[in-house]
Amino acid sequence: MSNPHTVELPSYKEQSPEVARHFAEIRERPVKLEIKNLCKTFQNANGSVNVLNDVSLKVHRREFVSVIGPSGCGKSTLIRILAGLEDATSGSFLLDGDQPHGPGADRGMVFQSYTLFPWLTVKKNVMFGLEVAERSQQAAEAEAREWIDLVGLTKFADAYPRQLSGGMKQRVAIARALANQPSILFMDEPFGALDAQTRAQMQSHLLQIWRNVDITVLFVTHDLEEAIYLSDRILVLKAHPGEVLEFVEVPVSRPRSPQQFLQPEFLATKQRLEELIHPRRDIEEEALPITRMTNVGDEAE
Amino acid sequence: MNKPVSTGSARRPWLAIRKDLTPHRQLFLTVCSFLLPLAIWCLFSYTPFIWHPDMKLEISADRENVTVVYTAGDHVSKEFFPTIVSEVQAENVQILANREAGIEPSGSSSRIRRANQKILRHIATFAVEKGWLPRNDRENDQAIYEIWKAVATDKIPDAKRRLTNENLAIIERNWDLLSTRSDVFNSRLLPETPLEKLVPQGKAANPVYLPDPHEVLLQGWSLFTADLADDETSMSDRYFHSLRIVFFGFFLSCLIGIPIGILCGAYDFFSKLFEPFIDFFRYMPAPAFSTLLVAVFLAHDAPKIALVFVGTFFQMVLVVSNTTRLLDESLLEAAQTLGAKNLSLLRRVIIPGILPNLYNDMRILLGWSWTWLVIAELIGVKSGLTEFIETQGRWRNFDAVFPIIILIGITGFLTDQFLSTCRSYLFPWTPESAEKKRGPIGRFFAWVINRDVYVSPK
Structure with missing residues (x-):
C-alpha cells in the first residue's frame, strides 16, 4: 500500500564517512566497562523470574551508551547491578579491568527520583561525595562551586532541594554524581519525570556536560528519540527474559542538535528501534467496543 | 441582571470538604474549641435549674440525738435537706414551748452557756x-457576737436579703435574750436558757466532684500563693519535683532508646536481636513493675524515674526503629553510589534524614511520659503533684484537685506547642516549615542557628 506521505529512508546501518570514522575512533579507545554473561533471576511467590539472561557487551571510554527496551526488560536491573545496588545471579562485569564489589564512588548514579538529600543545600549536596572521601572543607567547597557553575545553578547554591524545579533538581543530581569524578556515570531514566520542554533542555545540557567532561555514560531510557539524540550506541533489550536484541550504532553525526530529529539517518534509526521494541503485530489497532455517543455529523476525525 | 460577584470570605462556606478556612476563621474556631467546654462547664455550674442535684449548706446546725453532723459547706441531696430543716425547726418549737411554759432546762447553767x-x-x-466577718475572726467570739448584734439591729443592710425571714426572726429573738445579759461578748454573761438554733439554709449546687469554675480558679490561685508552714511542701516545689521526674525519666529513655532504635532500623542484625523481645516486653504494663522498682531502687525519686523510663523506653525503641525504616531507601542508595559506607551512611544520611520525624516522635512520647508520671508518683513515697491530688481527692476537696489536673494539662500542651514551634527553625528544609511565616523573634532565631554566619568568607 503506497502512502503519499511516507518517505523512503536509508538503512540505519549506512554510515557517513565521518560517522564511520567516529566509531572507528571509539573502538580504538580502551574498554571502560565489560559485561560478561550477566544473568539475574528474581525469586517471588510464583517461582523465579528470569530478568536478565546472558547479557554481554563492551563500553569504551567516553562513549555514550543508551539502554532501551520494553518495560520489564530488566534495563533498570542491569544498571542497578552495575552500580552495585543489586547482585547478579551469575556472570560478571569489569570496570577498568577490575571487578568492583558493592556500590562505590567509582560509579556515579543519577536516579529518576532525584534522590537529593532534602536536609542539605544544593552546595552541600554536591559536596556530599567529596566530604565522604574526606577532602578538606575548602577544596570540597571550591570544587562543588565549579560543578554547580557547570550545571548553571550558581544562584541556587544555598537553596534547599525543595525550592528547586524538577529539572534543576536533576541538574544538581548530575553535578553531585560528577563531582565525585567517577569513571562511569549510570543514569536510570533521569529525565523520565520531567515535562517535554524541560526534558529537551536537560538533554542538551547533558550533551554539553558530556562533551566537556571525561566521562563514560550508560543511560537507561524508554524514550527512543532521547536515546538516538544522546548516544553513540544503543543497546536494545527484549523482555521476558531480558536479552540483547541488537547493539545499534547511531549513524547521526556529532555534534548533535535538535534539528537532526528530522534527518533521514535519525528517522531510519528510530524506525529500526520501533521495529525492535514494538513488533508489527502489537501496533495493529484493535477497535474498541464503544457505542457512538455523539450526534450524527459531529465528526472529530 | 447580573448580580455583582462578591469576593472574599463572606461567600465562602464554613463547611467545605477538605478546604482550608481563612486564617481568621481558623483562629476563631481554635479559640472556640477551648471556650466551648468552658462554656458548658459554666452553664452547668451557674444555671441552677440545669442539674444541681445537691444542696450546699450555708448555715447548719447540730441536731439532738443525731450523730451525723453537717457543717456549712457540706453537700446534702435535695431530697434529704427538708428533713434536716424540719428536725431543727421541731427542736426550736420545743425550746420556745419550754421557755413559755417556764420549764427549767436540764443540765447545769454553765453547760447551757457553752451550748x-x-x-x-x-x-x-x-x-x-x-x-461581714473577716476570715481571721472565724473563731473570734467577740466579733461573732457583734455580727448577731448587727444583724438583729439592722446594721447590715445585706442581711435581710441573705437570710431567710425565719432565721432573721430567730436572730432577733435570740438577740433580745442576749442583749438583756450583755452588749458585748462575755462567756459568763451568756443566757442561761437555751437559744433557738439557726435553721439550715442552703443553695442548690452540683455534686462535690464538679466545683464551679471560679472556685477552681480561686483555689488554684491560693494553692500557689498561700504561705506555708516550714514542714509543708509548696506547690511550686511539688511542680518542679514532678517536672524533674518526667524529664529525667524521659531523657534517660531517649539516651538509650534512640540509639538502639536507630540501630534496629538501620541494621537487620540489631532489629532481629532486640525487637522481638522489646515487642513482647512492652505489653507488660509499666505499673506492674512498681513494687519491683521500689525494691530495686528503694524509695524516693529513683523508682519513679525508673517507672517513667520503663513506660517510655520500649515504645521508643519500636517507634524510632520504625521511623528509621521509613527513610526513603533511594537516598541510601544514592549515598552509597557517592561512596558512603556503614558509619558515614549512618551519620550523614540516616540520622539527618530521620531527624524531623524523630523529633515528632519524641513530642508524642513526651506526652506519654506525663501519663506515667501520675502512676510513678504514687509508688514508694508518694510525692509531687500526684500526692497532692491523691490526698485532696480523699478529703473530697475537688476544687483543689482540678487546678492541679489542669496545670499538668497546660504544662504538657505548652511544652508540645513550644517544641512544635521550634521544629520549623530546627528543620528549615522540611515542607511544613516552608509554609510557616516567621515573626521577628523567629527570624532572629533562624539567624542564630544559621551556621554559615559564623564561617568567615574566604
Missing part, C-alpha cells in the same frame, strides 16, 4: 462567706 456559745458560732461561716 449557746456554739449556737452563736453557727453564723460565723455564713458571715465570712458574705464578707
Whole structure:
C-alpha cells in the first residue's frame, strides 16, 4: 500500500564517512566497562523470574551508551547491578579491568527520583561525595562551586532541594554524581519525570556536560528519540527474559542538535528501534467496543 | 441582571470538604474549641435549674440525738435537706414551748452557756462567706457576737436579703435574750436558757466532684500563693519535683532508646536481636513493675524515674526503629553510589534524614511520659503533684484537685506547642516549615542557628 506521505529512508546501518570514522575512533579507545554473561533471576511467590539472561557487551571510554527496551526488560536491573545496588545471579562485569564489589564512588548514579538529600543545600549536596572521601572543607567547597557553575545553578547554591524545579533538581543530581569524578556515570531514566520542554533542555545540557567532561555514560531510557539524540550506541533489550536484541550504532553525526530529529539517518534509526521494541503485530489497532455517543455529523476525525 | 460577584470570605462556606478556612476563621474556631467546654462547664455550674442535684449548706446546725453532723459547706441531696430543716425547726418549737411554759432546762447553767456559745458560732461561716466577718475572726467570739448584734439591729443592710425571714426572726429573738445579759461578748454573761438554733439554709449546687469554675480558679490561685508552714511542701516545689521526674525519666529513655532504635532500623542484625523481645516486653504494663522498682531502687525519686523510663523506653525503641525504616531507601542508595559506607551512611544520611520525624516522635512520647508520671508518683513515697491530688481527692476537696489536673494539662500542651514551634527553625528544609511565616523573634532565631554566619568568607 503506497502512502503519499511516507518517505523512503536509508538503512540505519549506512554510515557517513565521518560517522564511520567516529566509531572507528571509539573502538580504538580502551574498554571502560565489560559485561560478561550477566544473568539475574528474581525469586517471588510464583517461582523465579528470569530478568536478565546472558547479557554481554563492551563500553569504551567516553562513549555514550543508551539502554532501551520494553518495560520489564530488566534495563533498570542491569544498571542497578552495575552500580552495585543489586547482585547478579551469575556472570560478571569489569570496570577498568577490575571487578568492583558493592556500590562505590567509582560509579556515579543519577536516579529518576532525584534522590537529593532534602536536609542539605544544593552546595552541600554536591559536596556530599567529596566530604565522604574526606577532602578538606575548602577544596570540597571550591570544587562543588565549579560543578554547580557547570550545571548553571550558581544562584541556587544555598537553596534547599525543595525550592528547586524538577529539572534543576536533576541538574544538581548530575553535578553531585560528577563531582565525585567517577569513571562511569549510570543514569536510570533521569529525565523520565520531567515535562517535554524541560526534558529537551536537560538533554542538551547533558550533551554539553558530556562533551566537556571525561566521562563514560550508560543511560537507561524508554524514550527512543532521547536515546538516538544522546548516544553513540544503543543497546536494545527484549523482555521476558531480558536479552540483547541488537547493539545499534547511531549513524547521526556529532555534534548533535535538535534539528537532526528530522534527518533521514535519525528517522531510519528510530524506525529500526520501533521495529525492535514494538513488533508489527502489537501496533495493529484493535477497535474498541464503544457505542457512538455523539450526534450524527459531529465528526472529530 | 447580573448580580455583582462578591469576593472574599463572606461567600465562602464554613463547611467545605477538605478546604482550608481563612486564617481568621481558623483562629476563631481554635479559640472556640477551648471556650466551648468552658462554656458548658459554666452553664452547668451557674444555671441552677440545669442539674444541681445537691444542696450546699450555708448555715447548719447540730441536731439532738443525731450523730451525723453537717457543717456549712457540706453537700446534702435535695431530697434529704427538708428533713434536716424540719428536725431543727421541731427542736426550736420545743425550746420556745419550754421557755413559755417556764420549764427549767436540764443540765447545769454553765453547760447551757457553752451550748449557746456554739449556737452563736453557727453564723460565723455564713458571715465570712458574705464578707461581714473577716476570715481571721472565724473563731473570734467577740466579733461573732457583734455580727448577731448587727444583724438583729439592722446594721447590715445585706442581711435581710441573705437570710431567710425565719432565721432573721430567730436572730432577733435570740438577740433580745442576749442583749438583756450583755452588749458585748462575755462567756459568763451568756443566757442561761437555751437559744433557738439557726435553721439550715442552703443553695442548690452540683455534686462535690464538679466545683464551679471560679472556685477552681480561686483555689488554684491560693494553692500557689498561700504561705506555708516550714514542714509543708509548696506547690511550686511539688511542680518542679514532678517536672524533674518526667524529664529525667524521659531523657534517660531517649539516651538509650534512640540509639538502639536507630540501630534496629538501620541494621537487620540489631532489629532481629532486640525487637522481638522489646515487642513482647512492652505489653507488660509499666505499673506492674512498681513494687519491683521500689525494691530495686528503694524509695524516693529513683523508682519513679525508673517507672517513667520503663513506660517510655520500649515504645521508643519500636517507634524510632520504625521511623528509621521509613527513610526513603533511594537516598541510601544514592549515598552509597557517592561512596558512603556503614558509619558515614549512618551519620550523614540516616540520622539527618530521620531527624524531623524523630523529633515528632519524641513530642508524642513526651506526652506519654506525663501519663506515667501520675502512676510513678504514687509508688514508694508518694510525692509531687500526684500526692497532692491523691490526698485532696480523699478529703473530697475537688476544687483543689482540678487546678492541679489542669496545670499538668497546660504544662504538657505548652511544652508540645513550644517544641512544635521550634521544629520549623530546627528543620528549615522540611515542607511544613516552608509554609510557616516567621515573626521577628523567629527570624532572629533562624539567624542564630544559621551556621554559615559564623564561617568567615574566604
